[in-house]
Amino acid sequence: MSSTAPVPPARQIVPMRRLPGPPSVYGRPPSGVEYILIWICVALVAVAGAFAGWQFWHTDRIFSGVRVAGVPVGGETRASALLRLHRELTPYPLAPVYLELGPGSTEGGGAAGATVRRWALGAELLAPEADLEEAVKLAYHIGRQGGFFERIFSQWRAFSGRKTVWPEVVVSEGVVRQAVGNAAAEVRRPSRPAIQIGELSLPAQPGLDVDVAATAHEILAQVASGQSGTVPLQTYSTAPPASAAADQSQNSAGAGPSASSGGPGFSGGLTPPEPVVLRHEPSGTAFALDAAQLRKIMPGGDPGFLNEEALRFIVEGWANQVSFPAQDARLRFDDATSALTVLQQSRAGQRLNVDLTIEAVRRALTTDERTGTLPIISIAPAVDSSRLGELGIRELVASGTTYFSGSSRTRVYNIEVAAEKLVGVVVPPGGVFSFNSAIEAVSGANGFEDSAIIWGDRTAVGVGGGVCQVST
Numbered sequence: 001m002s003s004t005a006p007v008p009p010a011r012q013i014v015p016m017r018r019l020p021g022p023p024s025v026y027g028r029p030p031s032g033v034e035y036i037l038i039w040i041c042v043a044l045v046a047v048a049g050a051f052a053g054w055q056f057w058h059t060d061r062i063f064s065g066v067r068v069a070g071v072p073v074g075g076e077t078r079a080s081a082l083l084r085l086h087r088e089l090t091p092y093p094l095a096p097v098y099l100e101l102g103p104g105s106t107e108g109g110g111a112a113g114a115t116v117r118r119w120a121l122g123a124e125l126l127a128p129e130a131d132l133e134e135a136v137k138l139a140y141h142i143g144r145q146g147g148f149f150e151r152i153f154s155q156w157r158a159f160s161g162r163k164t165v166w167p168e169v170v171v172s173e174g175v176v177r178q179a180v181g182n183a184a185a186e187v188r189r190p191s192r193p194a195i196q197i198g199e200l201s202l203p204a205q206p207g208l209d210v211d212v213a214a215t216a217h218e219i220l221a222q223v224a225s226g227q228s229g230t231v232p233l234q235t236y237s238t239a240p241p242a243s244a245a246a247d248q249s250q251n252s253a254g255a256g257p258s259a260s261s262g263g264p265g266f267s268g269g270l271t272p273p274e275p276v277v278l279r280h281e282p283s284g285t286a287f288a289l290d291a292a293q294l295r296k297i298m299p300g301g302d303p304g305f306l307n308e309e310a311l312r313f314i315v316e317g318w319a320n321q322v323s324f325p326a327q328d329a330r331l332r333f334d335d336a337t338s339a340l341t342v343l344q345q346s347r348a349g350q351r352l353n354v355d356l357t358i359e360a361v362r363r364a365l366t367t368d369e370r371t372g373t374l375p376i377i378s379i380a381p382a383v384d385s386s387r388l389g390e391l392g393i394r395e396l397v398a399s400g401t402t403y404f405s406g407s408s409r410t411r412v413y414n415i416e417v418a419a420e421k422l423v424g425v426v427v428p429p430g431g432v433f434s435f436n437s438a439i440e441a442v443s444g445a446n447g448f449e450d451s452a453i454i455w456g457d458r459t460a461v462g463v464g465g466g467v468c469q470v471s472t
Helices: 032-057 078-088 132-141 148-159 173-187 212-225 244-252 291-297 308-322 354-365 409-420 435-439 467-471
Strands: 097-101 117-121 195-197 200-202 207-210 229-232 235-238 276-280 285-289 330-334 339-344 349-352 371-373 376-379 450-455 458-463
Touching: 078 132, 078 339, 078 409, 097 173, 097 212, 117 173, 173 207, 173 212, 173 285, 173 308, 212 229, 276 354, 285 291, 285 308, 291 308, 308 349, 308 354, 354 371, 409 450, 409 467, 435 467
Parallel strands: 097 229, 276 371
Antiparallel strands: 097 117, 195 200, 207 235, 276 285, 330 339, 349 376, 450 458
């Protein structure tokens, strides 16, 4: 009997099949267009985030790219921008103005070969004062006014460097008059009557004078334009006085006191009085009392009886035109090196002594020349930048620190503005420091904003909240 091994059953090999995967979110894989849309959405979210961050970072800062008179202040707070402008624009770089006396003027008479005379009036001479606080305020408002798209467009122009603020520049009229007077002193020429010396006859010669007021007005207008330019020196001829022979002929013809100028009784309709002229020779500044003004101050024609109230009113008007205060130097002290840095140059001031001017008018009315001296007095600065060694500043005496964390944005800004106004202030030996004088008016026009203040026994909203912390 034979046995055979059992044959295992044959295995059926079934091929594997790929099972369907889970369906995509869209029911199918995203297409190329959908991938592009997804990336566009991601980019928009990134741009929106960057834009929000840009706006947040500039919440209390000037938008990037803004300049004031060429100085970049973008990205800075208003207080830090103001401090930087004071440091870089003091003295203010005024565009030079040229005063010119051309060959066609009265002096040259248009003669061939007459030369042109020019005087340069720069920042050192005119001592301009720029309203930097208002310029910073205007710079801060760039990109914050108008509708949404208008603000965005303004911010883009600022970022691309196409937004520059030019501060308003003010020059004292008294300083300009003094500069014109210095030029006038070089060109003035007195008139001369006809003179007979034996057989030699010298003809009369007209004089030359300068209209200081008109020239100063033109210079101020040129400075206000912010552009460099040339202003003509306004001149005019003065008639020569009558010769002695002519005077004798007039007297022999019967010209009596009633025809004389300025004599008693001129208010009765006779010849008007000769003007009274007061002149300050160093600066060339001059003022005159014309016939109408003389009738007001001397209605009876007698110099001994003047209407002093009317005369004082006129003279005080002159004083307002030529007087300006002295400007003290502002300094920074380096405790490490004991060195002084001048932040603001000093400048002498001047004032017209009203009482002495009235006395000068009285004396001029009693003389034949009817002229006098204009008493302009120079005022030296208490802190002179050319005499720093006399101040005795050698070391840091004391310092103080105050904290204002948690203050509102406007309160922090007011503290910065008030503190900046004290930078570099020097109290001279024997001097008195006034906080109110240094800060000046606490008002919106002076750069302060509304914030929380203490009003009596309660808290209110008012201009300049935070200034009191600077004072204490």
